[in-house]
Amino acid sequence: MAGQPSGSGSESIQIVKLHAFGNWREVQSRTMPGQIYYYNRLTEISTWDKPQEWLDYEARQARLERERRDTTLLSEPEQQSDGNE
Numbered sequence: 001m002a003g004q005p006s007g008s009g010s011e012s013i014q015i016v017k018l019h020a021f022g023n024w025r026e027v028q029s030r031t032m033p034g035q036i037y038y039y040n041r042l043t044e045i046s047t048w049d050k051p052q053e054w055l056d057y058e059a060r061q062a063r064l065e066r067e068r069r070d071t072t073l074l075s076e077p078e079q080q081s082d083g084n085e
């Protein structure tokens with residue numbers, strides 16, 4: 001399928017881009033096309049920088065995905081030789 005990584009399932013990494021996290025959401029600026037800001041619906045605070053708790057969550061998810069991938073790679077059986085060395 002076009003646009004997807006090739007290879008076996010153990011090689012592909014699925015990263016999901018969030019457009020909302022907790023009370024925060026990603027918003028396209030109407031006055032600055034192409035620019036994204038972050039809005040907290042609870043506190044009504046807006047910021048150009050991604051909130052730290054969102055960054056921390058993404059870092060944790062990336063670390064867990066790397067650990068899962070590494071564990072999968074380590075648990076795959078090695079190719080066995082046919083004894084004709």
